[in-house]
Amino acid sequence: MKQIQILTIEDDxxxxxxISATLSMHEYNVITAANGASGIMLxxxxxxxxxxxxxxxxxxxxxxxxxxxxxxxxxxxIVLSARSETADKIEALDAGADDYLTKxxxxxxxxxxxxxxxxxxxxxxxxxxxxSEFVNGKLRIDYAAGLAYLNQNELKxxxxxxxxxxxxxxxxxxxxxxxxxxxxxxxxVSENDSGSLRVFITSLRKKLETDDNEPxxxxxxxxxxxxxxxx
Amino acid sequence: MKQIQILTIEDDxxxxxxISATLSMHEYNVITAANGASGIMLxxxxxxxxxxxxxxxxxxxxxxxxxxxxxxxxxxxIVLSARSETADKIEALDAGADDYLTKxxxxxxxxxxxxxxxxxxxxxxxxxxxxSEFVNGKLRIDYAAGLAYLNQNELKxxxxxxxxxxxxxxxxxxxxxxxxxxxxxxxxVSENDSGSLRVFITSLRKKLETDDNEPxxxxxxxxxxxxxxxx
DNA sequence: CAAGACTGTTAAGATTCTGTTAAGAATAAA
DNA sequence: TTTATTCTTAACAGAATCTTAACAGTCTTG
Numbered sequence: 001m002k003q004i005q006i007l008t009i010e011d012d013x014x015x016x017x018x019i020s021a022t023l024s025m026h027e028y029n030v031i032t033a034a035n036g037a038s039g040i041m042l043x044x045x046x047x048x049x050x051x052x053x054x055x056x057x058x059x060x061x062x063x064x065x066x067x068x069x070x071x072x073x074x075x076x077x078i079v080l081s082a083r084s085e086t087a088d089k090i091e092a093l094d095a096g097a098d099d100y101l102t103k104x105x106x107x108x109x110x111x112x113x114x115x116x117x118x119x120x121x122x123x124x125x126x127x128x129x130x131x132s133e134f135v136n137g138k139l140r141i142d143y144a145a146g147l148a149y150l151n152q153n154e155l156k157x158x159x160x161x162x163x164x165x166x167x168x169x170x171x172x173x174x175x176x177x178x179x180x181x182x183x184x185x186x187x188x189v190s191e192n193d194s195g196s197l198r199v200f201i202t203s204l205r206k207k208l209e210t211d212d213n214e215p216x217x218x219x220x221x222x223x224x225x226x227x228x229x230x231x
Numbered sequence: 232m233k234q235i236q237i238l239t240i241e242d243d244x245x246x247x248x249x250i251s252a253t254l255s256m257h258e259y260n261v262i263t264a265a266n267g268a269s270g271i272m273l274x275x276x277x278x279x280x281x282x283x284x285x286x287x288x289x290x291x292x293x294x295x296x297x298x299x300x301x302x303x304x305x306x307x308x309i310v311l312s313a314r315s316e317t318a319d320k321i322e323a324l325d326a327g328a329d330d331y332l333t334k335x336x337x338x339x340x341x342x343x344x345x346x347x348x349x350x351x352x353x354x355x356x357x358x359x360x361x362x363s364e365f366v367n368g369k370l371r372i373d374y375a376a377g378l379a380y381l382n383q384n385e386l387k388x389x390x391x392x393x394x395x396x397x398x399x400x401x402x403x404x405x406x407x408x409x410x411x412x413x414x415x416x417x418x419x420v421s422e423n424d425s426g427s428l429r430v431f432i433t434s435l436r437k438k439l440e441t442d443d444n445e446p447x448x449x450x451x452x453x454x455x456x457x458x459x460x461x462x
Numbered sequence: 463c464a465a466g467a468c469t470g471t472t473a474a475g476a477t478t479c480t481g482t483t484a485a486g487a488a489t490a491a492a
Numbered sequence: 493t494t495t496a497t498t499c500t501t502a503a504c505a506g507a508a509t510c511t512t513a514a515c516a517g518t519c520t521t522g
Contacts, residue, residue: 086337086339086340087339089340089343090339090340090342090343093343093344093346093347094343094346094347096350097347098347098351099330099347106317108317108321109317109320109321111321112320112321112324112325113324115324115325116324116325116328116329116330119327120329120351123305144405145404145405145406146405146406146408146452146455147406158453158454158508158509158510159453159454159455159509160509160510162455193511194469195511195512195513196510196511196512198469198470198471199470199471199472199510199511199512200510201469201470202469202470202471202472205470220469220470222467222468222469222518222519222520223467223468223519223520389497389498389499390498391498391499424500425479425480426500426501426502427499427500427501429479429480429481429482430481430482430483430499430500430501431499432480432481433480433481433482433483436481451479451480451481453478453479453480453507453508453509454478454479454508454509463522464521464522465520465521465522466519466520466521466522467518467519467520467521468517468518468519468520469516469517469518469519470515470516470517470518471514471515471516471517472513472514472515472516473512473513473514474511474512474513475510475511475512475513476509476510476511476512477508477509477510477511478507478508478509478510479506479507479508479509480505480506480507480508481504481505481506481507482503482504482505482506483502483503483504484501484502484503485500485501485502485503486499486500486501486502487498487499487500487501488497488498488499488500489496489497489498489499490495490496490497490498491494491495491496491497492493492494492495492496
C-alpha cells in the first residue's frame with residue numbers, strides 16, 4: 001500500500017508543525033512549504049495526493065496559488081483559513097478549492113475531510129487506470145485484478161509464482177540478478193536461497209508453456225539471473 | 232450543456248422550498264424527497280448529479296442513507312445538518328459524505344460548494360455507469376433496497392454477510408486481498424482477524440449454493456484472498 | 463577434454479493456509 | 493430481565509504451497 005503524500009502550505013510555524021505531526025502520526029507522508037511560491041514549486045515537483053493551503057500567505061494571495069495549481073492539476077485542495085466570511089469561502093471554492101475549513105478547526109474534522117478527499121482521488125485514479133495491464137505475446141497480466149492469462153485462459157499461479165512473474169514483467173527486457181529477485185520476493189538477504197528460486201522458475205516456465213514449441217519467455221543468464229524477453 | 236440534476240432530501244418544508252427555489256433560479260434541475268426511503272428511491276431511479284442530504288430525517292438515520300447510496304454510487308453527497316458537533320461531521324464524512332454544512336448556512340456558500348462538487352462529478356459521471364442493481368447468474372443484489380436474491384428468492388443475510396457480498400460483487404472479477412476485505416468491512420488493520428472472514432465466506436457460500444452443483448461463485452486464491460467470478 | 467560450477471527437474475517432507483464446525487461472547491430485540 | 497440473533501474465537505482435518513535435497517544435465521574455463 002503506497003503512502004499518501006500531503007503538501008501543507010502554511011506560514012505559521014506552530015500551526016504547520018501541529019498539522020505535520022498529526023498527519024505523520026496517521027501515516028501520511030508530509031511535505032511542507034512556508035509560502036506560496038515554494039508551495040507551488042513543491043506541488044509541481046512532488047505531485048502530492050492532497051494539498052492543505054492556508055490562505056494568509058506572506059508572499060502571494062492564496063487564491064492565486066489555487067488558480068496556478070489548477071492550470072495543470074486536479075489534486076484535491078483543502079483550504080484552511082482564519083477568515084470566516086462567506087465571500088472568502090466562495091472565492092476560494094470557485095477558484096478551484098475542494099473544501100474550506102475555518103480556523104480554529106478540530107484536527108479530527110480535518111482528518112475526516114482529508115479522508116473524504118482521498119477517497120475521491122482514489123476513485124479518479126480507478127477511472128484513469130495507469131497501465132494496469134501488461135501484455136507480452138500470449139501472456140497478459142491484469143495487475144488490478146491480480147490475475148494472469150495465457151491465451152485468454154486464466155493461469156492458476158501460487159502467490160510466489162505470481163509475484164515472480166510480475167517482477168519479471170515489470171522489468172521486461174532487463175536482466176535481474178538472482179539476489180535482486182530473492183530480495184524482492186523473500187525480503188531476505190540470505191545468499192544461499194537460490195534453490196527455491198530455481199524451482200519456481202521451472203514451474204513458471206511450465207505454466208507459461210504454449211503448445212507450439214516457442215522458446216521460453218524467461219531466459220537464463222548463467223551466473224547472473226533471469227530475464228523476460230519481449231516477444 | 233446538459234442541466235445538472237440535484238436531489239434534495241430534507242423533511243423541513245420551508246428549508247426544502249428555499250433550497251429548491253434557489254437551485255432552480257441557478258438553472259439546476261431539482262428533485263426532492265421528504266424522507267430517507269423515498270430519497271434512496273429517487274437516487275436509484277434518477278441518478279442525480281449531486282445529492283443534498285439533511286441528516287435529521289423522520290424515517291431513518293441519515294448516515295444509513297449515505298451508506299446505502301455508497302454501496303453502488305459515487306455521486307457527491309453534501310450533508311446539511313443542524314448538528315455542529317465534530318463527531319457528527321466525522322461520522323458523516325467517513326460514511327461517505329463529500330461535504331458537511333452546518334445550519335444555518337449561507338445559501339451562497341452552499342452554491343459555491345455545489346459548484347465545487349459539480350466540478351469533480353463531471354469526470355466521474357462520464358465513466359461510471361452506475362447501476363443500483365447487480366446481476367450475476369442466479370444472484371441479484373438490489374443495492375437501493377439492501378436486499379439480495381437467489382433465483383427470485385430473498386436471501387436472508389446478516390449485515391456482515393451482506394456487506395461482504397456487496398464488496399465482492401462491486402469488484403467482480405477482481406481478486407480482493409484478505410487485508411483489503413478486512414479493512415473494508417471491519418475497518419481495522421489487525422492482521423490476525425482472518426478467522427472471522429473465513430467463517431463468513433463459508434456461510435455466504437452455503438447461502439449462495441444452488442441445487443445443481445455449480446462451482447461456487449466465490450473462488451479462493453490461496454495466500455491472497457477471494458474473488459467473485461463472472462458466470 | 464575434463465573438472466568444477468552452475469542450472470533444471472523431480473519428489474518427498476515440512477510448513478502454512480483454508481474450510482468447517484461448534485461453543486461461548488456480544489449484541490439486539492422482546 | 494429473557495430470548496434470539498449475530499459475531500468471534502478456537503480447534504482440527506485436509507488441502508495447497510513452499511522448501512529442501514538429490515541428481516542429471518549443461519556450461520565454463522583451465
